[in-house]
Amino acid sequence: MGKSPQVIAVVGGQWGDEGKGKIVDYLASDCQVVVRAQGGDNAGHTVINSQGTFKLHLIPSGIFNSKTTNIIGPGTVVNPNSLISEIDSLNQSKISTKKLILSEKSHLILDFHIYLDSMQERLRGQNKIGTTQKGIGPAYTSKVKRMGLRAYLLKNPDRFLTLLKQILAQEALYFSKNNIPNEFKVEYYEEKIKNWSKILSNFIGDSDLEIGDHLDKGSKILIEGAQGALLDLDHGTYPYATSSNTSVNGLLNGSGIPAGYLTKVVGVFKAYQTRVGEGGMPTELKNKLGEQIRVKGQEFGTTTGRPRRVGYFDSLAASYSHLINKYTDIALTRLDILSGIKELNICSKYSVSGKDRIHFPIDDQILSQAEPFYIQKDTFSGWEEDLSMVRSFKDLPKQAQDYCQAISKIFKGAKLSLIGVGPQRDSLIVV
Secondary structure, three states: OOOOEEEEEEOOOOOOOOHHHHHHHHHHHHHOOEEEEEEEOOOOEEEOOOOOOEOOOOHHHHHOOOOOEEOOOOOOOEOOHHHHHHHHHHOOOOOOOOOEEEOOOOOOHHHHHHHHHHHHHHHHHHHOOOOOOOOOHHHHHHHOOOOOHHHHHHHHHHHHHHHHHHEEEEEEHHOOOOOOHHOOOOHHHHHHHHHHHHHHOOOOOOOOHHHHHHHHHEEEEEEEEEEEEEEOOOOOOOOOOOOOOOOOOHHHHHHHHHHHEEEEEEEEEOOOOOEEOOOOOEEEOOOOHHHHHHHHHHOOOOOOOOEEEEEEHHHHHHOOOEHHHOOOOEEOOOOOHHHOOOOEEEEOEEEEEOEEOOOOOOOHHHHHHOOOEOOOEEEEOOOOOOOOOOHHHHHHOOOHHHHHHHHOOOOOOOOOEEEEEEOOOOOOOEE
């Protein structure tokens, strides 16, 4: 018998932006395959390694390993313009994209999706969700309505245009006949589709066969998640969620890998907490400390540039994330950003309408009313030391060790395996 395959899922444990790109870049060094499972170019991973600094939105972070096959999976939605731009940028930096595969089953984002996203967000007024307005939600809506356009159509531009004409005729019903935007006219896409076909056709392939072959060979496969578990469409803080399933089950489905092959689930958490967009965040720091962490940590969206909301680590949110993902390993990132802070807190429960609550609510109305509760034992002395050159847990300041161990205890049955102490690939403590 041959060796058994290993399948590692890397899941964002919070509201996204946890530093998954760095963790995937590190773990991918000995993987034969990395699969991006869901989301679109609303996600952003910043990777800093010996080859430079790269901001990826669609292409898996394993692209920097020349021996690794990188797959944009069936569960993704792909803006062809964004993908082409990303490929060009990598090639200009001498990063090979020859082993990149775009699943033929992935769905495409077109300009009319982006138009609808912006229009719908504007019409929500005070009830806006805070989307990136990249067309992600409308593209997934097209998919669910069975009016989606899959990547394999790019290999047949004439068929693509025929189907698109039928779809646009229905989508244009939003507008009067004399006021139809160009994005809803098939003529607008004719040259675009020919160009996309010319550039992307060679990347489009059968990801199921590719993954199946690697599973048979006993390869090591890493599934890369986008956003974070608390933004999961079914299990997150709906409606302030993303349009795909960001938890581990969604990653398996979006990659096309059967659940029985899963061997490890790595939950990635910041040593504090951030959130972009609307929705409740009980531990949010609307003060100088929050701004200090935001500036020091450069907490601005990779995709949109929007400032992230910053708060203390929330054990209720973390416990819920663990409940729906069953992490085997925890990667704690950005511990270095907390150096120089006199005291740190970990939220251990909420107070809602005068009553204690020890479980995370997915009802945003309750979450928005929740007040964080910090008891004395949850207050931790800070540290002044620069952590960027620390490479072993025992060399961390005692205060930092205590803080990490307190967070680790939240995840029963999981091991604290990695601690990030800087943006570079090697700025990691392997515990």
